[in-house]
Amino acid sequence: MRTYIGHQQVVGSEEFEELALGIDRELFLGVEDETGEGRAAxxxxxxxxxxxxxAQGAAGDEVAAWDALYAEALTRTVPLLRSSARSVRVPGAGEAA
Incomplete structure (x- = not known):
């Protein structure tokens, strides 16, 4: 089965999300293990x-205005670290005796 958003065929879940939301979340959230130079770019x-x-929202494009609000909120989001990336010791959470 093929999925389309507008005239664009969706190839994968990431592309579906980008087409459905109108923006690329990774652009605003970042990716794991990116370099300082990559982050700056x-x-x-x-x-x-x-x-x-x-600018598009100010010119009357309501969808762009909503996308701008969403994108700005994403830039203020701090991605959670994956539990496998760091070791956290929780008291009382050891092996059952």
Whole structure:
């Protein structure tokens, strides 16, 4: 079965999310293990996209205005670290005796 959003065929779940929401979440959230240089480039691109969305929203594009609000909220979100990436010791959570 094929899935389409508008005239665009969706190939994978990430593409579905991007097409459905209108923005690439990874651009605003970041990715695990990105370098400092990569982070700076991603954040610069995210600022440019956000500025474009805000301008489109101010010009009357309601969808772009909502996308701008969502994108701005994503930039303020702190991604949770994966539990496998760090070791956290919780008292009383050891093996059952």
């Amino acid at each position: 991603r954040q610069a691109a995210a600022r440019d996209v956000l500025a474009d969305l805000v």
